[in-house]
Amino acid sequence: MTYATGHPVRAVGGRLILDFVNTADWTASGTIAHEKIESTDDLAVWLRALGLGEARPSTSLPELIRARFLFRQALTTGRISGDLGDLLTRSRAPCAVSGGDLHRQASRRPLLDLFAASFLSIGADARETARLKICPGRDCGWLFIDETRNARRKWCAMETCGNRAKATRHYDQHRKTRSAPA
Template sequence: MCYSEGHPVRLIGGRLALDFVNTADWTADGHIAHEKLRSLADLTLWLEAVNLDSKPLDSLANLIRYRASLRQVLLSGGDPSSLNAVQALCFEDASSDPITRRQPLQALLAASAVSLLADSREHERIKMCPGENCGWLFIDETKNGRRTWCSMESCGNRAKAARHYARKKNRAPARV
């Protein structure tokens, strides 16, 4: 299953809210480096990958704004104001009708985020991949808590290859 640009749908976050935030690649300063949800078809593919109803009721533009806000809240910390911020995110829509303001997908994502923020053990294990223009969030569920990369298949291997290249480039030529 791939997005319209051919990138595979990868679910590495470990929780629904994290996997949704990971539908974009992020720069170190929190801007989007690469958008994966470029169309409703891309959103439908992601929904199918996470086994949710593939008929989104939320507009794509609202969901992308919501995703950025949700990411900020997840990175901000697990204090009570973060929980309030997630709940407030469900009601940011301009509509005044409370029934239509709370969109189904946003409500599911908020519930996932609240469960992450409410449990300090969960929240303490949220990590951000240091890969260049990745910035994906994930739960480090390793016993020793030392997972660094979103996945070794992508960012981890690129970092290892870059270190190897740098060592090889800086190595003095052998004298004969």
């Protein structure tokens, strides 16, 4: 699936809240380099791609985008701002779902409740927070849980940021070799 801009929807974070935060590319300073969800249509595409087509956006798109920033800030700093604390207090994330298909029941919840539950599950598990990483790719800044055995995953996805970094490194080495005095 692709957004209206033609960019493919990619879920590489390993957790719902990380994939939501990753709907933007981030600079090293934490500002948005490229927005993926520019409209409610883009949000609907993203939700369908993640199997959440029945989730209810219980708030406006600008409020969801603001919440995304607050979640990312908390995940990268380990501190919950007052605004995010208010959002988490209002969410019904811990409420139980009963009867029927668990995924279907959960996917019908308001989006902010689903995001809050995912966020809280990462924070509640020290192993998750210890393996939470930020992709160092240029203007990427995507978050992911490193689930490799040796915890040495570096890139959000090797086929994008990892390959770009390797190609840049190769180009730089080749350029240095060619410009070195003989």
